[in-house]
Amino acid sequence: MILTGFQLRSARKALNLTLDKLSKSCEVSKITLIRLEKNTSNLDYIKCYPTDIEKIYNFFIQQHIIFTDKNIISLNLPIENKSLDNNLTRFQFIVSRTAINLSHRQLEKFINLSYGALRKFETKNNLYYLQSYKLPISDIIDAFHKFGISYPNNLTVEINTQS
Numbered sequence: 001m002i003l004t005g006f007q008l009r010s011a012r013k014a015l016n017l018t019l020d021k022l023s024k025s026c027e028v029s030k031i032t033l034i035r036l037e038k039n040t041s042n043l044d045y046i047k048c049y050p051t052d053i054e055k056i057y058n059f060f061i062q063q064h065i066i067f068t069d070k071n072i073i074s075l076n077l078p079i080e081n082k083s084l085d086n087n088l089t090r091f092q093f094i095v096s097r098t099a100i101n102l103s104h105r106q107l108e109k110f111i112n113l114s115y116g117a118l119r120k121f122e123t124k125n126n127l128y129y130l131q132s133y134k135l136p137i138s139d140i141i142d143a144f145h146k147f148g149i150s151y152p153n154n155l156t157v158e159i160n161t162q163s
Contacts (some may be wrong), residue, residue, distance in 0.1 A: 005040030026059035091126035
């Protein structure tokens with residue numbers, strides 16, 4: 001039960017939790033969580049008391065977020081499986097954006113989709129398949145692929161070791 005910086009940040013963002021809410025939910029101090037998120041690179045393991053890691057890990061497991069490898073995060077819920085070529089769930093989108101550490105404004109410039117559209121994607125639930133009339137979802141997927149992100153299935157995100 002070990003978590004990486006990528007997994008901690010991404011799981012929190014996927015659940016739309018503030019650091020305060022996560023701190024209260026898993027009973028780990030907010031200061032510890034801030035330090036872990038700020039000082040841990042994507043694929044480095046978080047370093048804190050084993051009891052704190054266990055609390056954080058178990059909280060995410062209870063929320064159906066699983067970590068099968070240090071560079072993978074998945075949502076363990078039933079979903080209608082769709083083609084991976086042109087479909088991206090809200091979960092995958094927010095985890096990917098968190099992994100590459102781009103704000104909505106920065107991502108807007110990179111994928112040429114409006115700030116409002118990007119924000120709207122994140123207001124949906126994690127099982128929602130993104131839809132855009134201005135840009136094929138495959139273009140968003142391709143943009144994330146350039147950062148070393150891949151999607152083994154509809155509720156999983158994997159980053160390569162160079163990210």
